[in-house]
Amino acid sequence: MYDYLIVGAGLYGAVFARQMRDRGKSVLVVDRREHIAGNIYSREMEGIQVHQYGPHIFHTDNEDVWAYVNRFAKFNHFVYSPVANYRGEIYNLPFNMNTFARMWGITTPQEAKAVIERQVQEAGIDEPKNLEEQAVSLVGRDIYEKLIKGYTQKQWGRPCAELPAFIIKRLPVRFTFDNNYFNHPHQGIPVGGYTAMVEKMLDGIEVRLETDYLEQRNELRGLAKRVVYTGPIDEYFGYKCGALQYRSLRFETEVLTVDNYQGVAGMNFTDAETPYTRIVEHKHFDFGKGVPDKTVITKEYSCEWKQGDEPYYPVNDEANTAIYRKYSTLAKEEFRVNFGGRLGTYRYTDMDEVIAMALKNAELLEGRT
Ligand code: UDP
Numbered sequence: 001m002y003d004y005l006i007v008g009a010g011l012y013g014a015v016f017a018r019q020m021r022d023r024g025k026s027v028l029v030v031d032r033r034e035h036i037a038g039n040i041y042s043r044e045m046e047g048i049q050v051h052q053y054g055p056h057i058f059h060t061d062n063e064d065v066w067a068y069v070n071r072f073a074k075f076n077h078f079v080y081s082p083v084a085n086y087r088g089e090i091y092n093l094p095f096n097m098n099t100f101a102r103m104w105g106i107t108t109p110q111e112a113k114a115v116i117e118r119q120v121q122e123a124g125i126d127e128p129k130n131l132e133e134q135a136v137s138l139v140g141r142d143i144y145e146k147l148i149k150g151y152t153q154k155q156w157g158r159p160c161a162e163l164p165a166f167i168i169k170r171l172p173v174r175f176t177f178d179n180n181y182f183n184h185p186h187q188g189i190p191v192g193g194y195t196a197m198v199e200k201m202l203d204g205i206e207v208r209l210e211t212d213y214l215e216q217r218n219e220l221r222g223l224a225k226r227v228v229y230t231g232p233i234d235e236y237f238g239y240k241c242g243a244l245q246y247r248s249l250r251f252e253t254e255v256l257t258v259d260n261y262q263g264v265a266g267m268n269f270t271d272a273e274t275p276y277t278r279i280v281e282h283k284h285f286d287f288g289k290g291v292p293d294k295t296v297i298t299k300e301y302s303c304e305w306k307q308g309d310e311p312y313y314p315v316n317d318e319a320n321t322a323i324y325r326k327y328s329t330l331a332k333e334e335f336r337v338n339f340g341g342r343l344g345t346y347r348y349t350d351m352d353e354v355i356a357m358a359l360k361n362a363e364l365l366e367g368r369t
Contacts, residue, residue, distance in 0.1 A: 002028045002223055007213040008230030010038020011351055012341030012358045014201040015068075016228055019362035027205055028223060032212040035195070036202060038230075039312070039342075040351065042193040046255055048283045048290035049193035054249055054300060054312070055266060055280050056194060059187040060352035066186045068355060073197035075188030078285055081179035082266035082278075086146045093268065094181050095139045095147070096174040103142055109175035116140040134165035138173050150272035155302045156247060156315070164316055167348070184352075189285050226368070228361075230341035232311055233327045241326040244346055245319075246311035250301040252276075260288065261295050276301045314346045338365065 004020050006013045009031035017027045035041050039053040057080045060066050069075070084091040084099075092098035100112035119140030128134035131152060135144045144160075148168065152160050156167075172183050180187075190197040213220055213227075214235060221227065229236055234244045265284035269276060276299040283290045290296075305311050314320070324346045331339045340361055342349050349357075 001225065002026045003225055004028070004228060005030065005213075005220060005224035005226070006228045006230070007031075008038060008341060008344075009033075009036040009198070009202065009207055009209070010230060010341060011040055011198065011354045012230045012344070013038070013228070014198045015355050015358035016340065016362050017205050018201045019359065020366075021205055023362075023366055029202065029205060029207045030211040030213055030220065031207070031209055032215075032231075034210050036207060036209070037195045037198040039310075040194040040198065042195050044193070045253075045282075045296050046291040046294045048286060048296055049189075050253065050282045050296055050298070051194070051280070051285075052251075053310070054251070055285070056351060057182070057187065057189065057285075058351055059182040059184040060350075061184045061186070062352055062356055064359070065352045065355045068359065069190075069197070072200040073190035073192065075186075076191050076286065078189045078265075078287075079187055080181040080265065082181060082268055083264050084147045084151075084268045084270045086150075086270045089146070091147060092179045093147075094171045094173065094179075095143060096172075096179060097177040098179060099143065099147070100175075103146070112175060115142075128165050130161050131163035131165055131168050132160035135160065135168050138168065147268075147270045151268055151270040151277060153272060154275075154277050156313075157302065157304050158315075158317075162317070166316075225336065226365070227337045229337055229339050230344045232343045233324070233331060233339055233346055236339075237327055237330055241330070242323045243307070244323055244327075245315040246305035246309075247313040247315060248303050248305040248309040249312050250303055252299040252301070254297055254299075256295050256297060257293060258295055259293050261297055311343060314342070314348055316346070316348055320346070 003025040004027045006017050006027060006029045009029050013029055017029050021027050040056050041052045042049040043052060082093050084093050091102050097112060100106060104115050106112055116139060120137050123136045123141060125133045125137045128137050135148045149160055156163055261281050262279060266278055266280055268278045278300050280298045282296045339345060340357060341354060
Protein backbone atom coordinates (compact mmCIF):
# COMPACT_ATOMS: atom_id res chain seq x y z
CA MET A 1 0.00 0.00 0.00
CA TYR A 2 1.50 3.36 -1.08
CA ASP A 3 0.74 6.56 0.80
CA TYR A 4 0.24 8.40 -2.49
CA LEU A 5 -0.64 7.45 -6.03
CA ILE A 6 0.13 10.41 -8.25
CA VAL A 7 -1.54 10.43 -11.64
CA GLY A 8 0.61 12.36 -14.10
CA ALA A 9 4.41 12.67 -14.24
CA GLY A 10 4.32 16.31 -15.33
CA LEU A 11 5.65 19.23 -13.36
CA TYR A 12 2.92 19.23 -10.71
CA GLY A 13 3.07 15.46 -10.21
CA ALA A 14 6.88 15.41 -10.05
CA VAL A 15 7.13 18.23 -7.50
CA PHE A 16 4.35 16.76 -5.35
CA ALA A 17 5.96 13.31 -5.50
CA ARG A 18 9.38 14.74 -4.54
CA GLN A 19 7.93 16.61 -1.59
CA MET A 20 6.09 13.61 -0.22
CA ARG A 21 9.04 11.33 -0.79
CA ASP A 22 11.29 13.75 1.10
CA ARG A 23 8.79 13.64 3.97
CA GLY A 24 9.23 9.87 4.13
CA LYS A 25 6.01 8.92 2.35
CA SER A 26 5.80 6.09 -0.15
CA VAL A 27 4.84 7.28 -3.61
CA LEU A 28 3.87 5.75 -6.94
CA VAL A 29 3.63 7.93 -10.05
CA VAL A 30 1.74 6.77 -13.14
CA ASP A 31 1.47 8.44 -16.53
CA ARG A 32 -0.32 7.32 -19.65
CA ARG A 33 2.35 8.75 -21.93
CA GLU A 34 5.57 6.91 -22.71
CA HIS A 35 7.68 9.64 -21.13
CA ILE A 36 7.84 11.75 -17.99
CA ALA A 37 7.71 15.57 -17.76
CA GLY A 38 4.25 16.13 -19.25
CA ASN A 39 4.15 19.10 -21.58
CA ILE A 40 7.56 20.41 -20.57
CA TYR A 41 9.13 17.28 -22.07
CA SER A 42 12.18 18.05 -24.19
CA ARG A 43 14.42 15.75 -26.19
CA GLU A 44 17.68 16.12 -28.04
CA MET A 45 17.78 16.63 -31.81
CA GLU A 46 20.91 17.75 -33.70
CA GLY A 47 22.66 18.44 -30.39
CA ILE A 48 19.90 20.71 -29.14
CA GLN A 49 17.04 20.27 -26.67
CA VAL A 50 13.74 20.45 -28.56
CA HIS A 51 10.64 21.43 -26.60
CA GLN A 52 8.26 18.77 -27.85
CA TYR A 53 5.00 20.38 -26.69
CA GLY A 54 5.76 24.02 -27.36
CA PRO A 55 8.40 26.37 -25.99
CA HIS A 56 8.67 26.73 -22.23
CA ILE A 57 10.65 29.58 -20.73
CA PHE A 58 10.98 29.41 -16.99
CA HIS A 59 10.45 32.72 -15.19
CA THR A 60 9.43 33.60 -11.67
CA ASP A 61 9.33 36.26 -8.99
CA ASN A 62 8.81 33.64 -6.30
CA GLU A 63 12.13 33.23 -4.44
CA ASP A 64 11.10 29.90 -2.90
CA VAL A 65 10.20 28.46 -6.28
CA TRP A 66 13.44 29.74 -7.81
CA ALA A 67 15.51 28.17 -5.03
CA TYR A 68 13.50 24.97 -5.44
CA VAL A 69 14.06 24.51 -9.19
CA ASN A 70 17.74 25.29 -8.79
CA ARG A 71 18.05 22.14 -6.70
CA PHE A 72 17.25 20.11 -9.80
CA ALA A 73 18.80 22.07 -12.66
CA LYS A 74 21.25 24.79 -13.49
CA PHE A 75 19.51 27.53 -15.48
CA ASN A 76 21.11 29.36 -18.40
CA HIS A 77 20.74 33.12 -18.81
CA PHE A 78 18.26 33.02 -21.70
CA VAL A 79 15.88 35.96 -21.90
CA TYR A 80 12.81 35.60 -24.11
CA SER A 81 12.52 38.43 -26.64
CA PRO A 82 10.36 37.17 -29.48
CA VAL A 83 9.56 39.25 -32.54
CA ALA A 84 6.26 39.70 -34.31
CA ASN A 85 6.10 39.31 -38.08
CA TYR A 86 3.08 41.08 -39.55
CA ARG A 87 3.09 40.49 -43.31
CA GLY A 88 6.86 40.95 -43.39
CA GLU A 89 6.96 43.92 -41.00
CA ILE A 90 9.05 43.06 -37.94
CA TYR A 91 8.13 44.40 -34.49
CA ASN A 92 9.64 43.76 -31.07
CA LEU A 93 7.58 42.09 -28.38
CA PRO A 94 6.32 42.54 -25.75
CA PHE A 95 4.78 45.92 -26.49
CA ASN A 96 7.48 48.46 -25.64
CA MET A 97 9.18 51.59 -26.97
CA ASN A 98 10.86 49.59 -29.77
CA THR A 99 7.42 48.43 -30.93
CA PHE A 100 5.89 51.92 -30.67
CA ALA A 101 8.84 53.60 -32.44
CA ARG A 102 8.59 51.16 -35.37
CA MET A 103 4.79 51.44 -35.53
CA TRP A 104 4.45 55.23 -35.35
CA GLY A 105 7.91 56.66 -36.05
CA ILE A 106 7.94 58.29 -32.61
CA THR A 107 10.95 58.51 -30.30
CA THR A 108 9.76 59.33 -26.76
CA PRO A 109 7.48 57.70 -24.18
CA GLN A 110 5.37 60.88 -24.09
CA GLU A 111 4.69 60.66 -27.83
CA ALA A 112 3.83 56.95 -27.56
CA LYS A 113 1.44 57.56 -24.68
CA ALA A 114 -0.23 60.39 -26.58
CA VAL A 115 -0.86 58.17 -29.64
CA ILE A 116 -2.30 55.39 -27.48
CA GLU A 117 -4.47 57.80 -25.51
CA ARG A 118 -5.91 59.26 -28.71
CA GLN A 119 -6.72 55.79 -30.07
CA VAL A 120 -8.32 54.70 -26.79
CA GLN A 121 -10.49 57.81 -26.77
CA GLU A 122 -11.55 57.20 -30.37
CA ALA A 123 -12.60 53.68 -29.38
CA GLY A 124 -14.68 55.06 -26.48
CA ILE A 125 -13.78 52.34 -23.96
CA ASP A 126 -14.19 53.00 -20.22
CA GLU A 127 -14.21 49.58 -18.56
CA PRO A 128 -12.73 46.89 -20.86
CA LYS A 129 -15.15 43.96 -20.94
CA ASN A 130 -13.29 41.55 -23.20
CA LEU A 131 -9.87 40.90 -24.76
CA GLU A 132 -10.43 43.28 -27.69
CA GLU A 133 -11.37 46.21 -25.46
CA GLN A 134 -8.61 45.37 -23.01
CA ALA A 135 -6.01 45.26 -25.80
CA VAL A 136 -7.13 48.53 -27.40
CA SER A 137 -7.14 50.28 -24.05
CA LEU A 138 -3.61 49.07 -23.27
CA VAL A 139 -1.84 49.72 -26.58
CA GLY A 140 -4.28 51.41 -28.97
CA ARG A 141 -6.04 50.32 -32.14
CA ASP A 142 -3.00 50.05 -34.52
CA ILE A 143 -1.15 47.54 -32.36
CA TYR A 144 -4.35 45.65 -31.69
CA GLU A 145 -5.03 45.34 -35.44
CA LYS A 146 -1.48 44.35 -36.48
CA LEU A 147 -0.03 42.43 -33.53
CA ILE A 148 -2.92 41.09 -31.46
CA LYS A 149 -6.13 40.52 -33.42
CA GLY A 150 -4.96 37.93 -35.98
CA TYR A 151 -2.64 36.08 -33.58
CA THR A 152 -5.20 35.83 -30.80
CA GLN A 153 -8.00 34.70 -33.09
CA LYS A 154 -5.72 32.00 -34.53
CA GLN A 155 -4.54 30.93 -31.09
CA TRP A 156 -7.97 30.77 -29.48
CA GLY A 157 -10.24 30.14 -32.50
CA ARG A 158 -12.64 32.79 -31.23
CA PRO A 159 -13.11 36.51 -31.92
CA CYS A 160 -11.22 38.74 -29.47
CA ALA A 161 -14.52 40.26 -28.37
CA GLU A 162 -15.57 36.84 -27.01
CA LEU A 163 -12.39 36.18 -25.03
CA PRO A 164 -11.66 37.13 -21.42
CA ALA A 165 -9.54 40.24 -20.91
CA PHE A 166 -7.08 38.55 -18.53
CA ILE A 167 -5.38 36.60 -21.36
CA ILE A 168 -3.78 39.75 -22.77
CA LYS A 169 -2.86 41.08 -19.33
CA ARG A 170 -0.22 38.33 -19.19
CA LEU A 171 1.92 40.46 -21.50
CA PRO A 172 3.82 43.48 -20.18
CA VAL A 173 3.38 46.90 -21.79
CA ARG A 174 6.40 49.13 -21.21
CA PHE A 175 7.36 52.66 -22.08
CA THR A 176 11.05 51.75 -22.07
CA PHE A 177 13.23 50.20 -24.79
CA ASP A 178 13.18 46.77 -23.16
CA ASN A 179 12.36 43.63 -25.16
CA ASN A 180 12.29 41.18 -22.25
CA TYR A 181 8.96 39.32 -22.57
CA PHE A 182 8.70 38.87 -18.80
CA ASN A 183 8.94 41.18 -15.80
CA HIS A 184 10.15 38.54 -13.36
CA PRO A 185 13.62 38.81 -11.79
CA HIS A 186 14.49 35.16 -12.55
CA GLN A 187 14.42 33.62 -16.01
CA GLY A 188 16.18 30.86 -17.93
CA ILE A 189 16.08 27.39 -19.47
CA PRO A 190 17.42 24.36 -17.59
CA VAL A 191 20.82 23.38 -18.95
CA GLY A 192 20.44 19.84 -20.31
CA GLY A 193 16.69 20.27 -20.80
CA TYR A 194 13.45 20.08 -18.87
CA THR A 195 13.26 16.28 -19.04
CA ALA A 196 16.55 15.97 -17.14
CA MET A 197 15.22 18.39 -14.51
CA VAL A 198 12.04 16.35 -13.98
CA GLU A 199 14.09 13.13 -13.99
CA LYS A 200 16.07 14.55 -11.08
CA MET A 201 12.88 15.49 -9.24
CA LEU A 202 11.67 11.91 -9.64
CA ASP A 203 14.98 10.40 -8.55
CA GLY A 204 14.37 7.23 -6.50
CA ILE A 205 10.59 7.38 -7.07
CA GLU A 206 8.72 4.55 -8.76
CA VAL A 207 7.19 5.68 -12.06
CA ARG A 208 4.99 3.52 -14.27
CA LEU A 209 4.69 4.89 -17.80
CA GLU A 210 2.04 3.97 -20.38
CA THR A 211 -0.29 3.37 -17.47
CA ASP A 212 -3.70 4.96 -17.88
CA TYR A 213 -5.21 5.54 -14.45
CA LEU A 214 -8.75 6.10 -15.73
CA GLU A 215 -8.65 2.86 -17.72
CA GLN A 216 -7.20 0.87 -14.82
CA ARG A 217 -8.89 2.72 -11.97
CA ASN A 218 -10.27 -0.41 -10.31
CA GLU A 219 -6.92 -2.04 -9.80
CA LEU A 220 -4.85 1.14 -9.26
CA ARG A 221 -7.12 2.97 -6.80
CA GLY A 222 -6.63 0.24 -4.21
CA LEU A 223 -2.86 0.62 -4.28
CA ALA A 224 -2.70 3.86 -2.30
CA LYS A 225 -4.28 5.62 0.64
CA ARG A 226 -4.68 8.82 -1.32
CA VAL A 227 -4.69 9.79 -5.02
CA VAL A 228 -3.41 13.03 -6.49
CA TYR A 229 -4.87 13.42 -9.96
CA THR A 230 -3.35 15.87 -12.45
CA GLY A 231 -5.18 14.85 -15.64
CA PRO A 232 -8.23 16.60 -17.14
CA ILE A 233 -10.84 16.93 -14.41
CA ASP A 234 -13.81 16.48 -16.77
CA GLU A 235 -12.39 13.20 -18.07
CA TYR A 236 -11.98 11.96 -14.48
CA PHE A 237 -15.72 12.39 -13.92
CA GLY A 238 -16.66 10.80 -17.27
CA TYR A 239 -17.71 14.22 -18.67
CA LYS A 240 -20.93 13.97 -16.67
CA CYS A 241 -21.31 17.76 -16.33
CA GLY A 242 -20.29 18.31 -19.96
CA ALA A 243 -16.92 18.44 -21.71
CA LEU A 244 -14.64 21.37 -20.92
CA GLN A 245 -13.13 23.06 -23.96
CA TYR A 246 -9.41 23.29 -24.58
CA ARG A 247 -7.24 24.62 -27.34
CA SER A 248 -4.92 22.06 -28.78
CA LEU A 249 -1.70 22.52 -30.72
CA ARG A 250 -0.16 20.78 -33.70
CA PHE A 251 3.57 20.99 -34.30
CA GLU A 252 5.51 20.58 -37.53
CA THR A 253 9.18 20.10 -36.69
CA GLU A 254 11.86 20.18 -39.40
CA VAL A 255 15.64 19.90 -39.46
CA LEU A 256 17.07 22.45 -41.88
CA THR A 257 20.56 22.53 -43.34
CA VAL A 258 21.19 26.11 -42.38
CA ASP A 259 23.09 27.54 -39.46
CA ASN A 260 20.61 30.23 -38.43
CA TYR A 261 17.11 30.25 -39.89
CA GLN A 262 15.35 33.21 -38.30
CA GLY A 263 17.82 34.73 -35.85
CA VAL A 264 15.51 34.49 -32.85
CA ALA A 265 13.96 31.75 -30.68
CA GLY A 266 10.36 32.80 -31.30
CA MET A 267 8.77 34.57 -34.24
CA ASN A 268 5.02 35.22 -33.95
CA PHE A 269 3.09 35.51 -37.22
CA THR A 270 0.44 37.98 -36.16
CA ASP A 271 -1.59 38.24 -39.36
CA ALA A 272 -4.78 36.19 -39.73
CA GLU A 273 -3.74 34.48 -43.01
CA THR A 274 -0.50 32.62 -42.08
CA PRO A 275 -1.89 29.30 -40.87
CA TYR A 276 0.57 28.84 -37.99
CA THR A 277 0.85 31.14 -34.98
CA ARG A 278 4.62 31.02 -34.59
CA ILE A 279 7.93 29.44 -35.59
CA VAL A 280 10.32 28.39 -32.86
CA GLU A 281 14.01 27.88 -33.66
CA HIS A 282 15.21 25.77 -30.77
CA LYS A 283 18.97 26.43 -30.89
CA HIS A 284 18.43 30.05 -29.88
CA PHE A 285 17.23 28.93 -26.44
CA ASP A 286 20.83 27.79 -25.99
CA PHE A 287 22.69 30.64 -27.73
CA GLY A 288 23.10 28.86 -31.05
CA LYS A 289 24.75 25.70 -29.71
CA GLY A 290 24.16 22.34 -31.38
CA VAL A 291 25.35 20.84 -34.65
CA PRO A 292 26.83 23.60 -36.90
CA ASP A 293 25.00 24.24 -40.19
CA LYS A 294 21.90 22.46 -38.89
CA THR A 295 18.91 23.91 -37.13
CA VAL A 296 15.61 22.55 -35.83
CA ILE A 297 12.49 24.65 -36.30
CA THR A 298 8.89 24.03 -35.25
CA LYS A 299 5.81 25.59 -36.80
CA GLU A 300 3.02 25.78 -34.24
CA TYR A 301 -0.62 25.50 -35.31
CA SER A 302 -3.48 26.07 -32.93
CA CYS A 303 -6.63 23.96 -33.23
CA GLU A 304 -9.85 23.19 -31.39
CA TRP A 305 -9.49 20.25 -29.07
CA LYS A 306 -11.61 17.13 -29.56
CA GLN A 307 -11.65 13.95 -27.50
CA GLY A 308 -8.41 12.02 -28.00
CA ASP A 309 -6.30 15.14 -28.73
CA GLU A 310 -3.78 16.55 -26.26
CA PRO A 311 -5.40 19.34 -24.26
CA TYR A 312 -3.13 22.40 -23.97
CA TYR A 313 -4.84 25.63 -23.06
CA PRO A 314 -8.02 25.68 -20.97
CA VAL A 315 -10.57 28.06 -22.53
CA ASN A 316 -11.45 30.05 -19.42
CA ASP A 317 -14.53 31.79 -20.81
CA GLU A 318 -17.80 32.07 -18.88
CA ALA A 319 -19.44 28.90 -20.22
CA ASN A 320 -16.40 26.74 -19.43
CA THR A 321 -15.84 28.35 -16.05
CA ALA A 322 -19.44 27.48 -15.12
CA ILE A 323 -18.87 23.84 -16.11
CA TYR A 324 -15.57 23.75 -14.23
CA ARG A 325 -17.29 24.96 -11.05
CA LYS A 326 -19.53 21.89 -11.13
CA TYR A 327 -16.52 19.60 -11.43
CA SER A 328 -14.73 21.48 -8.70
CA THR A 329 -17.67 20.80 -6.34
CA LEU A 330 -17.59 17.11 -7.24
CA ALA A 331 -13.82 17.09 -6.71
CA LYS A 332 -14.18 18.34 -3.15
CA GLU A 333 -16.52 15.45 -2.38
CA GLU A 334 -14.25 12.81 -3.89
CA PHE A 335 -12.98 10.57 -1.09
CA ARG A 336 -9.22 10.87 -0.57
CA VAL A 337 -8.55 12.25 -4.04
CA ASN A 338 -6.96 15.65 -4.66
CA PHE A 339 -6.79 17.48 -7.97
CA GLY A 340 -3.84 19.53 -9.07
CA GLY A 341 -1.96 21.06 -11.98
CA ARG A 342 -3.11 22.81 -15.15
CA LEU A 343 -5.55 20.09 -16.26
CA GLY A 344 -6.71 19.02 -12.79
CA THR A 345 -7.73 22.59 -11.94
CA TYR A 346 -8.51 23.81 -15.51
CA ARG A 347 -6.19 26.78 -15.24
CA TYR A 348 -3.99 28.70 -17.68
CA THR A 349 -0.84 28.58 -15.57
CA ASP A 350 2.85 29.28 -15.85
CA MET A 351 5.39 26.72 -14.63
CA ASP A 352 6.29 28.64 -11.48
CA GLU A 353 2.62 28.79 -10.45
CA VAL A 354 2.31 25.04 -10.94
CA ILE A 355 5.34 24.44 -8.72
CA ALA A 356 4.05 26.85 -6.05
CA MET A 357 0.67 25.06 -6.10
CA ALA A 358 2.33 21.65 -5.71
CA LEU A 359 4.56 22.84 -2.85
CA LYS A 360 1.59 24.37 -1.03
CA ASN A 361 -0.67 21.35 -1.48
CA ALA A 362 2.07 18.96 -0.37
CA GLU A 363 2.37 20.99 2.81
CA LEU A 364 -1.39 21.07 3.38
CA LEU A 365 -1.77 17.36 2.83
CA GLU A 366 1.12 16.30 4.99
CA GLY A 367 -0.10 14.01 7.70
CA ARG A 368 -3.49 13.46 6.10
CA THR A 369 -2.86 10.05 4.55
N1 UDP B 1 -0.60 37.74 -27.98
C1 UDP B 1 -0.80 38.49 -29.12
N2 UDP B 1 0.22 38.65 -30.00
C2 UDP B 1 1.44 38.11 -29.79
C3 UDP B 1 1.66 37.36 -28.61
C4 UDP B 1 0.62 37.18 -27.74
O1 UDP B 1 -1.89 38.98 -29.35
O2 UDP B 1 2.33 38.29 -30.64
C5 UDP B 1 -1.74 37.55 -27.04
C6 UDP B 1 -2.55 36.31 -27.37
O3 UDP B 1 -3.91 36.61 -27.11
C7 UDP B 1 -2.05 35.32 -26.35
C8 UDP B 1 -1.78 36.20 -25.14
O4 UDP B 1 -1.29 37.42 -25.73
O5 UDP B 1 -3.03 34.34 -26.06
C9 UDP B 1 -0.78 35.65 -24.17
O6 UDP B 1 0.41 35.38 -24.84
P1 UDP B 1 1.53 34.45 -24.21
O7 UDP B 1 2.75 34.60 -25.02
O8 UDP B 1 1.57 34.70 -22.76
O9 UDP B 1 0.94 33.01 -24.49
P2 UDP B 1 1.57 31.60 -24.12
O10 UDP B 1 1.81 30.96 -25.43
O11 UDP B 1 2.79 31.83 -23.31
O12 UDP B 1 0.49 30.94 -23.34
